[in-house]
Amino acid sequence: MSPMNRHNRSGSAGVVNFRRAQNTAAREAAQRLARVMAHQHADDESSEDDDTALPPPIELSTPRRANRSPSPAIGRYLAEQSSVRPTSTGRPVMMVKSTPLIPPIKPTPKPVVTSLPSDSPIVGRRDKRMSFDLGNLSMRESGPPRSSSTLQDEIDVLQEENENILQKLRHVEERCEEAEARAKQLEKQVASLGDGASLEARLLSQKEAALQRREATAANGSKDEEIAALQMEAKSARDKAASVVEHLLEAESEIKTLRKVAQKMILNQEEMEEVILKRCWLARYWKLCVQHGIHSDIADAKNEYWSSLAPLPLEVVLSTGQKARAGSLSEKHVHEDNDNLTFGVDLDGEENIESMLLVEKGLRELVLLKVEEAVLLSMAKHRCSNIKGTMLSPEGSNPTEAFELSQEECEDVQFKQAWLKYIWRRVNNHGLEEDIADDRLQFWIEQSSHSPNSQDVIEVERGMLELKKLGIESQLWEACRRAANEDLSNPGSSTSST
Template identity: 55%
Template sequence: MPASVPISLRPPSSADPPADNRREPAPVPLRPTSTSGGSDTSADTRRDKRMSLDLGTFNMRENRAQRSSALEDELDMLQEENENLLEKLRLAEERCDETEARARQLEQQVANLGEGVTLEARLLSRKEAALQQRETHGGSAHGGRNDEAEYELRSLRIMTQRMILSREEMEEVVLKRSWLAWYWSLCVEHGIHAEIAASRSEFWSSLAPLPVQAILAAGQKAKEGIDNNDPDEREDSPRDLNELSGERNIESMLLVEKGLRELASLKVEEAVALAMAKHRRPSSKKTGLIELSKEESEDVLFKQAWLAYFWRRAKNHGVEPDIADERLQFWINHNSNSPATSHDAVDVERGLLELKKLGIESQLWRESRKWLEHDSMHRTQSLSDF
C-alpha cells in the first residue's frame, strides 16, 4: 500500500510567500501602550491620594488630642470639686462634735443654775419664815435677822440674773436662729429631710424672718465697728428681773443650741452643700477655680459675715488677742463683690472649724458673765464677814 501523502486543508494560493521568507507574528500586547506624560499623571494622582490620607489621619489625631485635653481638664475640675466637698464634709463632722459638746455644757450650766435658784429660794423662804416669827414675838434680834434675809435676797437675785441674757448674748441668739432658719429653708427647697423640714423651717423662720439679712447686717456691723470697744456695747449692767419670763431668758439660748445640735446630728449642712453643688454651672474660665452657684455664693457670704461678727466680739472682749485682730481683718477683706469660688467655700469651713476649736463662743460667754462672778464673790465675802 503506498505511503499516505499529507493533504493540506488550505487550498494553495499563489499569494503565499515562500516558506523560507515567512516571519513569526508579533505578540499582541495585553495592556494599552501609554506615553510618558500619562505615567507622570498617574504617579501624581497616587501621591495626592497618599497626601490626602496622611492629612486626614493627622486631623483625626489632632481632634482626638483636643478632645483628650478637654476631658482631662474636666476631670481635673471634677477631682478638685470632689476634694473640696470631702473637705467640707470632714469639717462639718468636726463642727458637729463641737456643737454637741457645747450643747451638753450649756445644758449642764442651765441645770446647775436651776438647782441653785431652787436651793436659794428654799433658804430664803426659811429665813423669811424665821424673820416673821421673830417679828411676831418681838425678839431683840429683829435687826440682825432682817439683814441676813436681805443678804439671802441678794443671793437669790444674782442667781436669777444669771438666767437672763445680756443684749449681746441675745444678739447671738438671734443670729443662731437665723442660721437655723436659713438651713431649714434650704432643706425645704431641695427636698432634704422632707418629713420635718417644713415644720422646722416654719418654726425658726417665725423667730428669724430675714435670716440672710440679719447675718449680713451683723457682718457689716463688725466691719464698721472694727475699732469699737465701747463698754456700753457689752451691756454689763444688771439684768431686769422682769425679763426672766420673756425672750431674754436663758432658755432661748438653750433652745437654739438644741436646734444647732439637731442640725449637726442630721448632717443637714453637708446634705445642703451636696444638693447645691448639683446646680453648679461649669466654669468657662481655665483658672483652676470652680465658680459656685448663686445659692452657694450666698452661703459663703453668709458664713463670712458670721465669722467677722464673732471675731469682732472676740477682739472687743480681749479673747485670743494675738490673732483676733488679724482674723477680723481677714474676714472683712475676704468679703468681696466678686463671685465666690470653691476656694472661698473651703476657707469659710476652715474658719468655722477654727472658731470651734478655739472655743470662741464659750470664751465670749464667760467674758459676758464676768461681772456676775465678781458680784457673787463679793457677796460670799460679805456673808463671811457678817
C-alpha cells in the first residue's frame, strides 16, 4: 500500500471520528438544555419567597432579546464546542467534496412551552402573600409571567444556539463530504500517476538496459571498428596517391609530347641562318626582275616584301661565304655569328617554322616562274649588246675567255659561289656526302679566290645543278631535325655542352 493511500484512509477515519464528536456534542447540548430548564423551575420557586422584599415593578417585563446578554450556560457551551472540534493531524485540509458516510443530524424541534396552571402551589402562595402586602400586588401579579418569559427567552436563545450549532454541523458535514470527494479524486489521480510512473520506470529501465548493452558492444568492438576504419582510410589514401601519380605521369608525357611538337615548330640557329640566306636569295632575284623588267606585274610587290625582310641580300650572302671559307660554320660558332649575319634584321617572331615554310613557298614560286633563267638571259643579252664590234679572240684561245663579265654578272657569280661554299660547309659539318663534301668545299673556296670570268659562270651553274640532283638541302633539313630531337630528348647533355 502506497503512503498516499494510507494517508487518504486515515483522512476518512478522521472525518468519521469528527462526525461522532459532533453528534456527542449535540446530545450533550440537549441534556444541558434540559438541566437548565429544570434548574430554572427550582430558582423560580426559591425566588417567590423573596419577592416581598423587592420593590414592585412599575410595568410588566417584556422579552427583549437584543438587550439581554447571553446566559453563562451559552458561553460554556460555545467553549466546549470549540474544544470538542477535532483537528486533523498529519493531513492537510482538502477542499474536495465527498459522499457523506452517515446521515446529517436533523434539528430537534423546539419544545413547546406551556404556561403554568393558575392552580399551581406557587400561585396559591402568591395569593396568600397578596393579602399581607397590598402595595406589592402589581409585583405579585406579574411575578409568574416574568419568570415564564425569562425562561422562554433562555429557551429561545438556546434553541437559536442549537440551530446555529446545527448549521455549523451541516456546513462542516458539507466540507467533510467535499473533502472526501476530493480525497477520492486524489486517490484516483494518485493511482493513475502511480500506473504512469511505473510505466515510465519500466521504460527507463529498458532504455538503461539497452544503453548498457550498446556500451558493452561498443567497448568490445570499438577497437576492431577503429582498425577497420583506419585500414579503409589508408587504402583510400593509397588509391588517391596512385591516381595522382598516374595523372602526373600522364601530364609529364603530354608535356614531353607538346615540347617535342613545339620544338619541331621552333627553328634552331642553323635553320634560322638558312632562312635568312634564302630570304636574301629571293630579295636579290626579285630586285633583278624589277631592274630587267621581268614579271613586271608582280615583281615590284615581291621585291618590296622580300627586301623588307632582307634589306642587304648580297652583303649577307658574301659574308656567310667568307665565314664558310674560314671554317667558322661549326655549331659552336653559329650562335655567336648570328648577330653579325642578320645585319640589323629583327628576328623576333622568326624562330617558328612558319618562316621556313614561307621561304620554301617563295623559292618554289621562283622556280615555277623561271625567274633565275630569265635573269641570266637578260644579263647575257645586255652583255652581248655591250660587246658588239669587239675583236675576235686570237687563234687557239677559248671563245668564252674572249670577253669579260659585267659588274652585275660578277656579283651574281660571287653570290652563287658564296652560297655553294655555305652549303658544302654545312654538309661537311653534318657528315653528309663524306666522299665528295670536302672536295667540293675546297673547290669552291679556290674558285672564289680569283676574279670571276665567263668560265666561272658555267661552273656555278653546274654547282647549283649538282645541289638539286643530290638533294643536299633536304638532307640538311633532316639532319637539323634529328639534331633538334636529340637535344630535346637529352636536355642535360645539350645544356652541359653549351
